[in-house]
Amino acid sequence: MNPALAKTSYFVDTIITVTILFLTFEAFLGSTIFALFPRLPILMGHAVSEKHFTVLVRMFFTFLYFTTSFTIIANFMVICIIVFIYLFYMTILVTEEFKTFGNGKNIVGHRYLTISRLRTTSNIILEYRSTQILHQRFLDIFGFMLAPAHSLCTLIVIFCSFAIISYRHEIHSSEFCILVPWLVVVGSYWFVVLEFGRLIYSKGGKVLFSWSVHDWGSAYNNKLMTKFRKSCPRFMVNYGSIYVIRRTSVLAFVRNLSRGTFRALLTLVTHF
Numbered sequence: 001m002n003p004a005l006a007k008t009s010y011f012v013d014t015i016i017t018v019t020i021l022f023l024t025f026e027a028f029l030g031s032t033i034f035a036l037f038p039r040l041p042i043l044m045g046h047a048v049s050e051k052h053f054t055v056l057v058r059m060f061f062t063f064l065y066f067t068t069s070f071t072i073i074a075n076f077m078v079i080c081i082i083v084f085i086y087l088f089y090m091t092i093l094v095t096e097e098f099k100t101f102g103n104g105k106n107i108v109g110h111r112y113l114t115i116s117r118l119r120t121t122s123n124i125i126l127e128y129r130s131t132q133i134l135h136q137r138f139l140d141i142f143g144f145m146l147a148p149a150h151s152l153c154t155l156i157v158i159f160c161s162f163a164i165i166s167y168r169h170e171i172h173s174s175e176f177c178i179l180v181p182w183l184v185v186v187g188s189y190w191f192v193v194l195e196f197g198r199l200i201y202s203k204g205g206k207v208l209f210s211w212s213v214h215d216w217g218s219a220y221n222n223k224l225m226t227k228f229r230k231s232c233p234r235f236m237v238n239y240g241s242i243y244v245i246r247r248t249s250v251l252a253f254v255r256n257l258s259r260g261t262f263r264a265l266l267t268l269v270t271h272f
Contacts, residue, residue, distance in 0.1 A: 095203035143239035197237035197245025204235035
């Protein structure tokens, strides 16, 4: 299949294009708002002295501020979307499409998304090893972000929960509308990422086990797949041994959120 015509590629390209257009629009919009309301404290131009710089120069600083801010946010969002799409398809491929059954036929109720020729010795060895190489390249690029992203998402959720619970009678409705989406979106996103990693880790081992009880058609093929199965490491989402998503990672994430929020609340009560 031509990658340029794939729906996933088209979806990612559309997101990147819309992000760039939105970024450009927001930068010009921020500069225009500054021209109309130059004293707004949210604008970067407000921090530049009016005595030393003209309005156009201050508008330039505002434009630069919006461009830099939205570029960082946009790049972060695109990375999150790419990671989500990759883990979604990798979970399906690793946990379902490479799985076989002992009688060499599909069980009742199970439906593959790929053709049956994939699960033959002439194809599955090549495809599985290619998937391993692809996954390793993915981890080489994004793996170092796992531990910082886990810490950042945990802190954001704990902070939002703490602020909403502790200052629910004091915060403005606009602030409440900012904290709740951050709490829901960040917590849900990382929960789903951990769940994908858990499925890849737990069911990836079952796929290798299914090969050991599958009839590959001949004694030679069975022996070949036995040797190949022993050479295949378990699929997992990790960055070396520093950070590994395991079966209990989701539960540990929820436990850390609950424990961190309650500790923050108890610290506030004890302090006052």
